[in-house]
Amino acid sequence: MRKLLFESVFRQPLTELAPSAVDAAVAELVAAVGQTARRRLGRSLSIREVDAGSCNGCELEIHALNNAYYDVERFGLRFVASPRHADVLMVTGPVTKNMREALERTYHATPNPKWVVAVGDCARDGGCFAGSYAVVGGVSEVVPVDLHIPGCPPTPTAMLQGLLALLERADADTGAS
Amino acid sequence: MPSLIDLTLEGRKVGQHGPWPRVVVDASVWTFAANELAHGRWSLLGLWGEPATVHMAIMDGQTAGIAVISLDCPNRRFPSVGRHHPPARRLERTIHDLFGLSAEDSPDVRPWLDHNRWGVRFPLGERIDALPKAAPYHFLAAEGDGLHQIPVGPVHAGIIEPGHFRFTASGETVVRLEQRLGYVHKGIDGLMTGASLERGVRLAGRTSGDSTVAYAYAFSRAAEAALDLVVPERAVFLRALLAELERLANHLGDIGAICNDASFALMHAHCGLLRESVLRAAGAAFGHRLMRDVIVAGGVARDVGNDGVEAIQAALDNIRLRFPALVELYDNTASLQDRTVDTGTLKASLASQYAAGGYVGRASGRSFDTRRALAYPPYDRLRFDVPVLNEGDVNARVWIRVREVEQSLALIDQILSQLPNGPIRKEVPLGGEVREGMAIVEGFRGDVLVWLRLRNGLIERCHMRDPSWFQWPLLEAVIENNIVADFPLCNKSFNCSYSGHDL
Numbered sequence: 279m280r281k282l283l284f285e286s287v288f289r290q291p292l293t294e295l296a297p298s299a300v301d302a303a304v305a306e307l308v309a310a311v312g313q314t315a316r317r318r319l320g321r322s323l324s325i326r327e328v329d330a331g332s333c334n335g336c337e338l339e340i341h342a343l344n345n346a347y348y349d350v351e352r353f354g355l356r357f358v359a360s361p362r363h364a365d366v367l368m369v370t371g372p373v374t375k376n377m378r379e380a381l382e383r384t385y386h387a388t389p390n391p392k393w394v395v396a397v398g399d400c401a402r403d404g405g406c407f408a409g410s411y412a413v414v415g416g417v418s419e420v421v422p423v424d425l426h427i428p429g430c431p432p433t434p435t436a437m438l439q440g441l442l443a444l445l446e447r448a449d450a451d452t453g454a455s
Numbered sequence: 456m457p458s459l460i461d462l463t464l465e466g467r468k469v470g471q472h473g474p475w476p477r478v479v480v481d482a483s484v485w486t487f488a489a490n491e492l493a494h495g496r497w498s499l500l501g502l503w504g505e506p507a508t509v510h511m512a513i514m515d516g517q518t519a520g521i522a523v524i525s526l527d528c529p530n531r532r533f534p535s536v537g538r539h540h541p542p543a544r545r546l547e548r549t550i551h552d553l554f555g556l557s558a559e560d561s562p563d564v565r566p567w568l569d570h571n572r573w574g575v576r577f578p579l580g581e582r583i584d585a586l587p588k589a590a591p592y593h594f595l596a597a598e599g600d601g602l603h604q605i606p607v608g609p610v611h612a613g614i615i616e617p618g619h620f621r622f623t624a625s626g627e628t629v630v631r632l633e634q635r636l637g638y639v640h641k642g643i644d645g646l647m648t649g650a651s652l653e654r655g656v657r658l659a660g661r662t663s664g665d666s667t668v669a670y671a672y673a674f675s676r677a678a679e680a681a682l683d684l685v686v687p688e689r690a691v692f693l694r695a696l697l698a699e700l701e702r703l704a705n706h707l708g709d710i711g712a713i714c715n716d717a718s719f720a721l722m723h724a725h726c727g728l729l730r731e732s733v734l735r736a737a738g739a740a741f742g743h744r745l746m747r748d749v750i751v752a753g754g755v756a757r758d759v760g761n762d763g764v765e766a767i768q769a770a771l772d773n774i775r776l777r778f779p780a781l782v783e784l785y786d787n788t789a790s791l792q793d794r795t796v797d798t799g800t801l802k803a804s805l806a807s808q809y810a811a812g813g814y815v816g817r818a819s820g821r822s823f824d825t826r827r828a829l830a831y832p833p834y835d836r837l838r839f840d841v842p843v844l845n846e847g848d849v850n851a852r853v854w855i856r857v858r859e860v861e862q863s864l865a866l867i868d869q870i871l872s873q874l875p876n877g878p879i880r881k882e883v884p885l886g887g888e889v890r891e892g893m894a895i896v897e898g899f900r901g902d903v904l905v906w907l908r909l910r911n912g913l914i915e916r917c918h919m920r921d922p923s924w925f926q927w928p929l930l931e932a933v934i935e936n937n938i939v940a941d942f943p944l945c946n947k948s949f950n951c952s953y954s955g956h957d958l
Contacts, residue, residue, distance in 0.1 A: 279721065279787075279788065282784060329614075329616050329639070331641060332616075333661045333954045334616055334664035334665055334952070335661070335664025335667065338665060338745065339745075341614055341708075341727075342727075342730075342731060345724070346727065359613070361610075371639070374638065374640060375570075375572040375573050376638045376640055377617055377639065380609050380610050380638070406661060407642075410645060410646050411573050411574070412578070412640050412642035412645075
C-alpha cells in the first residue's frame with residue numbers, strides 16, 4: 279500500500295478540467311434559483327440521489343461522477359445519505375407506481391430551498407416505459423422539476439454541465455462572482 | 456433416473472421452438488418435474504406465465520440438457536412447484552400477481568411485485584380492479600427476547616436501487632433478513648407484448664442497466680433461435696467482445712465497491728479508474744459508454760473501427776499494468792481481509808439448490824458458466840477457465856471476480872486477434888406465423904434467460920429472467936448470524952439487480 283500511496287505523490291492528477299456549461303441543459307434551467315439560494319448554499323450543493331424506477335444505468339454514471347476523472351467534490355457538489363441533508367434531489371427513472379409515494383416522501387423530507395434535477399430520458403416522460411400500467415411517467419408528474427439532464431444515460435460530463443449550470447445560475451442571481 | 460428426454464417424450468411437442476424442445480404436459484408430469492427439482496436432480500432455470508398457461512425451464516446439470524415444459528391451466532390454477540422446491544416461490548407469487556394464476560397448496564401466497572398501486576390486478580391476465588385499500592404486507596415472524604427490527608429502504612442511503620430490507624437483530628447479530636422487492640417494477644413483460652423486435656431489443660437493453668449488453672444479447676439470440684437465423688461471423692465475435700467489456704467494467708467496479716463497504720476507499724478509488732478506462736474505451740469503440748443498443752436481432756448495429764480497437768487495447772494495457780498491484784493490496788491488507796474472510800458464507804448445497812449463477816454460485820463450488828456449459832459461439836472457439844472456489848464467503852466472491860477479470864482480458868485478446876472481416880448484420884425475416892425461441896447468455900452477474908414467441912414478426916409474449924431471482928433469496932440466508940454492519944459487504948458481494956428482478 280505504501281508504494282501505491284507513494285506513487286500518487288508523483289503522479290499527475292487524473293482529474294480533468296471542468297466542462298463548459300453551454301449545452302441544452304442550461305437552456306432548460308428553470309428560474310427557480312434565487313437570492314435565498316446563494317445565501318443558504320454558499321457555493322456548494324448537497325445532493326440526494328433517488329432512483330424512482332430506473333434501470334440503474336443512470337446510477338452507474340452518477341457513481342462515475344465521484345471517480346478521480348470527474349471528482350465532483352471539487353465543485354462543492356456532494357452526495358449525501360439523507361434527504362434531510364440535501365439541497366438537490368437528483369431523480370432517475372420513469373417513476374414507477376410502486377415508487378411514487380417514496381419519491382413524494384423523500385421530496386417532502388428535503389428542506390427548502392430545494393431543487394429537483396431529473397436525470398435521463400426516462401425521467402423526462404417515462405422514456406420507452408411510458409404507457410405501462412406500472413409507470414407514472416416523468417418525474418415532473420410527481421414532484422416539480424427544475425432541471426432536466428437528457429441522455430440514456432447522460433454521460434458524467436453532461437451531468438456535470440447540468441449541475442454546474444445550477445450553481446452558476448445561483449451565483450448570477452445574486453451578483454456573486 | 457429419468458432423463459429430460461424421457462420427460463419430453465411424455466408431452467406434446469410444440470413445433471417451431473428453438474433450440475431446445477418445449478412440450479405441453481399434464482399436471483402429473485408437471486409435479487413429477489417439481490419433485491425431481493426438489494431432489495436436486497435437475498435445476499430450475501425459469502418459471503413464468505401466460506394468461507392461461509405456465510411454463511417451466513429446467514436443466515439437467517449433468518448433461519446440460521435443457522427443456523421447457525408447459526401446463527395449461529383452464530381453471531386458473533396449477534400445482535405448486537414452490538411447495539416442493541423453494542426457489543420457485545417468488546416466481547409463483549409473480550405469476551399470480553401478473554396473470555392471476557394460483558399455485559395450488561403454495562406455502563406462500565403473499566403478493567410479490569404487486570403493491571396494489573397499479574390500479575389494476577393481474578395486468579397481463581384477465582384484469583380486475585385493484586383492491587380498494589392495500590392489505591398490510593406481513594413479514595415473516597422472528598420472535599424472542601430482545602429481538603428488534605430494523606427497516607431499511609426503499610430509498611437507501613447510497614446511490615443504489617430501491618428495495619426494502621427488514622432485519623430482525625439480536626443486538627448486533629442478524630437473526631433474520633427478509634427482502635421486499637418490486638419497487639422498480641416497470642411492467643416490461645407487458646410492454647413487450649405486441650412490440651416489434653426493434654422496440655423489444657431496446658426494452659431488453661433497459662431491463663438492468665449494468666447488463667444492457669447481456670440482455671440485448673440474450674434477447675437477440677432468442678429471436679434468432681425462433682427465426683432460425685444465423686448471424687454473420689463478425690457480429691458473433693463483436694457480441695462476445697461487448698459482453699466481455701461489460702463483464703470487465705462491472706467486475707472492476709464491484710471489487711472496488713466491496714472494499715469501499717469495508718471503508719477501504721483506496722481500492723475503490725483505483726478500481727474506479729480502471730472501470731472508467733473500460734467505459735471510455737467502449738465509448739470510443741461503440742459510441743456509448745455502457746454499449747447500449749449495439750446488439751440487435753440479426754447482428755450488431757455498430758461496427759468497431761481501428762481507432763476503437765486501439766482504444767480497447769490501450770485500456771487493457773492499463774489494466775494489466777495496474778490491476779496486479781491492486782490484487783496484491785487486497786490480498787495483503789489484514790484489516791480488509793478481516794472483514795471479507797468468513798463473512799456471509801453461502802453453503803454449496805444452497806448454491807446448488809437455487810442453481811445460483813455467476814460469481815455467487817462459482818464462489819460456492821457451483822462450476823456453472825453458460826459460456827462453457829452451453830458453449831454458444833464464439834465461446835466454443837475461445838480458450839478460457841471458469842474459476843471456482845468453495846469457501847462461499849465475501850472473500851471468495853471477490854476472488855472469483857478477480858480471476859474473471861483476468862479471463863476476460865485474455866478473452867478480449869483472442870477475440871480481437873480472431874475478429875473476422877465481413878458484414879455485421881443480417882436482415883431479419885418476418886418469419887412464419889408463430890415461432891418461439893429461448894436463449895441463455897452469461898452476463899457478468901450470471902445467466903440471463905430470455906424466452907419469446909413471435910407472431911408474424913411481432914412479439915406476442917416475451918419473458919426475461921434475471922440471475923438475481925435465484926441470488927436474492929440466498930442473500931437472506933448468508934446474512935444470518937453475521938452482524939448488521941457486515942450487511943453492506945454481503946450485499947455488495949452479491950450485487951443483485953433490483954431492476955432486472957422487478958422487471
